[in-house]
Amino acid sequence: MIPKILTIAGSDSSGGAGIQADLKTFQEYGTFGFSTITSFVTMDADENWSHTVTSLSTDLVDKQLKTVYAGAPLQALKTGMLGELDTIRLARKYIDMYNQKNIVVDPVMACKGTSELLQPENVALMKELLLPVATITTPNLIEAGILSGLGELATIDDMKQAASRILELGPKNVVIKGGKRLNTDKAIDLFYDGDAFLLLENEKFETDYNHGAGCTFAAAITAGLGNGLSVKDSVLLAKKFVAAAIKNGLEINPFLGHVWHGAYNQAELRLKKEKN
Numbered sequence: 001m002i003p004k005i006l007t008i009a010g011s012d013s014s015g016g017a018g019i020q021a022d023l024k025t026f027q028e029y030g031t032f033g034f035s036t037i038t039s040f041v042t043m044d045a046d047e048n049w050s051h052t053v054t055s056l057s058t059d060l061v062d063k064q065l066k067t068v069y070a071g072a073p074l075q076a077l078k079t080g081m082l083g084e085l086d087t088i089r090l091a092r093k094y095i096d097m098y099n100q101k102n103i104v105v106d107p108v109m110a111c112k113g114t115s116e117l118l119q120p121e122n123v124a125l126m127k128e129l130l131l132p133v134a135t136i137t138t139p140n141l142i143e144a145g146i147l148s149g150l151g152e153l154a155t156i157d158d159m160k161q162a163a164s165r166i167l168e169l170g171p172k173n174v175v176i177k178g179g180k181r182l183n184t185d186k187a188i189d190l191f192y193d194g195d196a197f198l199l200l201e202n203e204k205f206e207t208d209y210n211h212g213a214g215c216t217f218a219a220a221i222t223a224g225l226g227n228g229l230s231v232k233d234s235v236l237l238a239k240k241f242v243a244a245a246i247k248n249g250l251e252i253n254p255f256l257g258h259v260w261h262g263a264y265n266q267a268e269l270r271l272k273k274e275k276n
């Protein structure tokens with residue numbers, strides 16, 4: 001049976017991040033995507049692409065979750081941008097009610113290109129209710145600094161310290177995305193399962209077309225878990241998947257460029273075609 005995967009996240013109408021990134025990625029992984037939308041992120045072209053986040057009522061979130069969980073069990077769940085505080089409570093309620101496994105918590109706190117934090121008051125509740133049940137959490141460098149309480153992270157050693165602190169909050173695994181922000185030649189992420197640190201590296205691409213990279217990476221890990229891969233293998237494959245998506249990023253509008261979620265499979269297909 002095809003793995004069923006749910007994303008509880010915000011909608012990015014521009015198509016690169018949020019729910020849109022998640023569903024595209026789930027599909028690329030051959031899994032069946034479900035969604036519960038928590039909020040809408042809209043961007044204003046007259047205001048230099050400034051972001052506005054409008055949250056959905058908790059009642060509507062509840063109705064979506066009821067719909068999703070009415071069917072058979074879900075093999076994996078990803079959380080992204082969470083709207084109201086009650087939405088976080090609801091997510092936890094459904095996780096407990098349906099004994100949900102394979103939970104990826106992407107602790108989305110800000111959109112790329114904006115320094116302003118999105119719903120900072122959510123961070124405390126996410127720490128309290130979602131991180132303790134997470135199979136893995138996927139903070140970027142800024143989010144890892146905030147979750148760990150260590151502030152600015154500048155080195156791999158800083159990332160290791162942050163990873164240890166984040167694991168104390170309850171998730172079974174953590175991957176901190178050094179990505180473009182870490183001052184290294186390669187794009188380096190740090191995976192930690194409580195036993196050993198593993199550095200994941202790939203070429204750092206010179207591109208600004210990276211909108212949606214974080215969502216795509218977390219969605220790929222979720223779909224890997226849903227497909228039955230181990231946590232480590234899911235992370236290793238997701239790193240390749242998102243690297244291809246960034247390498248083949250697309251100019252979408254005058255303000256930003258998106259990762260191309262279909263790039264990894266298209267490259268595979270091309271290779272297969274060339275072999276035949």
Ligand SMILES: Nc1ncnc2c1ncn2[C@@H]1O[C@H](COP(=O)(O)OP(=O)(O)O)[C@@H](O)[C@H]1O
Binds near residue numbers: 112187243
């Ligand atoms: N310029 C880049 N070249 C290669 N990989 C990158 C680049 N920027 C980010 N990545 C990778 O993309 C994934 C998402 O990271 P990042 O963009 O930092 O997340 P977020 O969108 O949450 O800030 C990570 O695996 C990171 O290493």
Ligand SMILES: Cc1ncc(COP(=O)(O)O)c(C=O)c1O
Binds near residue numbers: 011210
């Ligand atoms: C709904 C939503 N979720 C998450 C993000 C974070 O995106 P990224 O994957 O680029 O970090 C954004 C950014 O615009 C968004 O609109």
